[in-house]
């Protein structure tokens with residue numbers, strides 16, 4: 001069997017180079033909407049799937065083979081590196097990460113271990129190496145951003161309003177800073193290790209940072225994100241920064257040394273461009289539309305393609321992850337639509 005030629009359209013779009021078709025991948029492209037995933041998951045806990053590199057690699061490859069997407073994202077969770085740092089976290093199906101020992105004091109922060117990827121998460125690095133041998137599309141490594149990780153660590157699980165997190169930030173600024181620094185060190189070390197092992201792009205998930213207003217983002221978060229992306233700049237892999245409900249932060253994000261901004265569906269690509277965003281963009285179909293009639297999905301996907309392809313540097317994705325009740329066939333059809341799209345001159 002001859003190996004497929006390497007498909008680098010995703011990497012080109014990250015660098016704002018012209019591509020002959022629009023690259024696409026989907027957040028949470030590996031997950032419970034796939035019967036094959038459910039069969040594997042029935043045999044293992046979530047973290048067990050992380051710990052066994054062959055399983056991790058199989059689950060990572062599944063959507064690439066099934067959907068024909070232009071990038072693979074390593075199968076793990078933003079919580080994976082927190083476990084060896086001393087966070088007692090479990091992934092509960094249908095709920096998300098649940099933490100038995102939430103952070104409350106400076107002593108709790110100081111007790112967190114520094115991450116040493118080679119000893120703490122060797123299975124992640126092994127999975128990356130295996131995948132690089134097997135894939136003919138780029139492999140995206142990823143990590144959670146400090147605010148989003150801290151929100152789970154402080155709230156003890158998923159949250160609606162992040163009020164414990166924000167109260168902590170306002171009332172214990174020094175402890176908050178210590179926590180941000182510790183998490184930023186982890187993010188940098190973890191992503192650099194993934195890149196050394198072979199990850200060809202990285203995405204930093206700051207899913208919940210949209211809970212902050214722009215002024216608080218500037219005060220409490222910009223310095224730490226600046227440090228993370230500057231440190232990763234030393235590598236030459238493209239960096240993507242993503243958050244949900246963060247349209248009001250886009251001007252701030254555009255100043256960070258990052259290559260691609262991930263948008264959710266609340267901000268259109270045209271609106272982002274009008275705000276002065278110059279980075280490559282990734283997004284932003286509302287994942288709920290995967291459950292809508294095809295005509296509705298198709299027309300919105302078309303709109304996004306037209307807006308996105310007005311300039312180079314566009315990667316089609318969803319505005320957030322695929323839901324468990326989406327259908328594989330819908331994502332296959334959508335992928336085909338994106339790959340067949342030709343911009344009218």
Ligand SMILES: Cc1c2[nH]c(c1CCC(=O)O)Cc1[nH]c(c(CCC(=O)O)c1C)Cc1[nH]c(c(CCC(=O)O)c1C)Cc1[nH]c(c(C)c1CCC(=O)O)C2
Pocket residue numbers: 026027028029030031032041046073074075076077078079091092093094095096097142205207321
């Ligand atoms: C906030 C966040 C988490 N995890 C992640 C984020 C950032 C992206 C986002 O905002 O969705 C990131 C993540 N989580 C997972 C991936 C794997 C790669 C991929 O996208 O295919 C990635 C990139 C697997 C997963 N992570 C999780 C699952 C479901 C686990 C299962 O099989 O039960 C998967 C496939 C669990 C998890 N972990 C988390 C949540 C909210 C959940 C979902 C809860 C649920 O719906 O059951 C925390």
